Amino acid sequence: MSGVTDESTRAARLLDAQAKAARLFDEIEARRLVAAGESERAVSDRIRDVANELFGTTHYWHKRIVRSGPNTLLPYRENPPDRVIGADDIAFADFGPIFEDYEADFGRTFVLGDDPVKHCLRNDLPAVFAAGRRAFEADPDITGKQLYAEVERLAAEAGWRLGGWHVGHLVGEFPPEYNDWEDVDSRILPANDKPLRRTDEAGQLLHWILEVHLVDHERGFGGFYEQLLDL
DSSP, rough: SOOOOOOHHHHHHHHHHHHHHHHHHHHHHHHSOTTTTTTTHHHHHHHHHHHHHHOOOOOOSSEEEEEEEGGGGOOOOOOOOOBBTTTOOOOEEEBBETTEEEOOOEEEEEEEEEESSHHHHHHHHHHHHHHHHHHHHTTTTTTTHOOOOOOOHHHTTOEEEESSSSSSEEOOOOOSSOOOOOOOOOOTTTTTOSSSSSTTTTOOEEEEEEEEEEEETTTTTTEEEEEEEEE
């Protein structure tokens, strides 16, 4: 990061970046970009084009993800072959656009058709997220390990399993200081015993994304939901 920025300014810019990402995802819904017969890659490219149209966004701090059907079971690290979205499918989009040098990270799930279990999953995702955020807010000393365990418990309580090896990560200015994706201190995962509320080496507060990836391996699909945890 380039120097120390006033904390209120950092928070405002992160929230503004998220608001833009939320508007982008509203447009995904309004324009019905996630549609049967479209390939995941084509949908991803259309979302990219809409982001450029709305905000002039051309850069992303992580790979753009659109996954459908069995591909929704796979964690971020995987790179499955492109797949055509089906008429009764479930799909999710995970985008990390950069707005005025600040990172957004936003994910939502879309259900095509009337499958009640898929609709249940889509509805459970924001509920698990909200409960995870409440756990974070209730404990000022909560660690990455503790929040991971709580999100895992909430997922099981709702009848799902977690699909990834972590449930969140740091977010901030671009390029990030936390560019080592193996660094446990920058992830919300079982190996992170540090309190999430702490400062970096420059004395700035750390800000976090909470991501909820719920899966049902027997039925062969999952869903995804993510946004800012602490703001």
